[in-house]
Amino acid sequence: MTIGNAERESDAEPLEEGDVDLPKIGSRARYDPLMAVMKNRVTARAFDPAFTVPAEHYDLILEAARHAPSGANSQPWHFIVVRDPEIKRRIADYFVDEQRARAKMKMKFPTPDYRGLATAPGFIVVVSDFRWVQAFPVLKDDDSDLNRMYRENAERILLQSVAAATMSAHLAAASLGYAVWWVTAIGQENAQTAMRPLLGIPDELSVLDIFAFGPPARPPYKRWKKPLEEISNVDRFDPAHFMSDDEMEDWIRNKRHKVMFKDAGKVD
Ligand SMILES: Cc1cc2nc3c(=O)[nH]c(=O)nc-3n(C[C@H](O)[C@H](O)[C@H](O)COP(=O)(O)O)c2cc1C
Known part of the structure; x- marks a missing residue:
């Protein structure tokens, strides 16, 4: 699907090693601009409702998704750009209802306010087709435990592939200066039955995520990230990095809401 001009930036020849303008391999001049976008x-979770995303920005963003890696190079993704405010509103309603249902069930997950979805200027639905698991290492027509293991692995490959493309799209949007919002569309069948007809999605396909973006309604803040030493290990897993069940439970009870919604301090 192309929303912008037929002749796009992407049709240009890619830069090759040796092109005059490319800094040499390993140069910070290559790394720093990417890292600035990542940081x-x-x-x-709320955007400027008056802003209109220029049509070509959708192409720029999805062009980044198109180049993502995927298991077996299956590229098991579809993206639906939603520009109709009524469809956005109806999808937002679904998530607001889900938010209420979770509160009623006392799930204790600090569920965000999903009303911001209705007026998000940028709105892309991320769709996949689970039949793609057949493209990964699985045995055909086999109900064995062994094949269940392969199928689970294949589902992970599929989800990671779609996440790679989604993340690429998020970074492209961030590079344009937009704040982003990754919303999981839950795997539940009722999420699918609520959204498929609105978007004309065939039954074989599933909505995996919603990607909303735009200028933020309020100045955004950087959330806490684990320090580098805490996530890196050399040659062997550092046992000091292992969390016991109790520590994890404590983290979920006492820290999770802070790192999701509040600035937990210095981030570099
Ligand atoms: C796989 C994935 C699923 C997410 N699902 C949701 C979601 O359903 N609702 C939501 O409000 N945020 C969701 N988020 C956003 C995270 O809460 C957010 O990325 C996290 O709190 C870190 O904040 P940051 O993105 O500002 O670094 C999701 C993020 C990822 C990567």
């Missing part, structure tokens, strides 16, 4: 990618 500035932040989640916002």
Whole structure:
């Protein structure tokens, strides 16, 4: 699907090693601009409702998704750009209802306010087709435990592939200066039955995520990230990085809401 001009930037020849303008391999001049985008990618859950995303920005963003890696190079993704405010509103209504249902069930998950979806200037629905698991290492027509393991693995490959493309799109949007919002469309069948007809999605396909973006309604803030030492290990897993069940439970009870919604301090 092409929303912008037929003749797009992407049709230009890619830069090759040796082209005059490319800094040499390993140069910070290559790394720093990418890292600036990565650091500035932040989640916002409310956007400026008056802003209109220029049509070509959707192409720029989805062009980044198109280049993502995927298992077996299957590229198991579809993206639906939603520009109709009524469709946005109806999808937002679904999530607001889900938010209420979770509160009623006392799930204790700090569920965000999904009303911001209705007026998000940029709105892209991320869709996949689980039949693609057949493209990954699985045995055909086999109900064995062994094949269940392969199928689980294949589902992970599929989800990671779509996440790679989605993340690429988020970074492209962040590079344009937009704040982004990654919303999981839950796997539940009722999420699918609520959204498929609105978007004309065939039954075989599933909505995996919603990607909303735009200028944020309020200045966004950078959330806490684990320090580098805490996530990196060399040659062997550092046992000091292992969390016990109790520590994890404590983290979920006492820290999760802070790192999701509040600035937990210095981030570099
Ligand atoms: C796979 C994935 C699923 C997410 N699902 C939701 C979601 O359903 N609703 C939501 O409000 N945020 C969701 N988020 C956003 C995270 O809450 C957010 O990325 C996190 O709190 C870190 O904040 P940051 O993006 O500003 O770094 C999701 C993020 C990822 C990567």
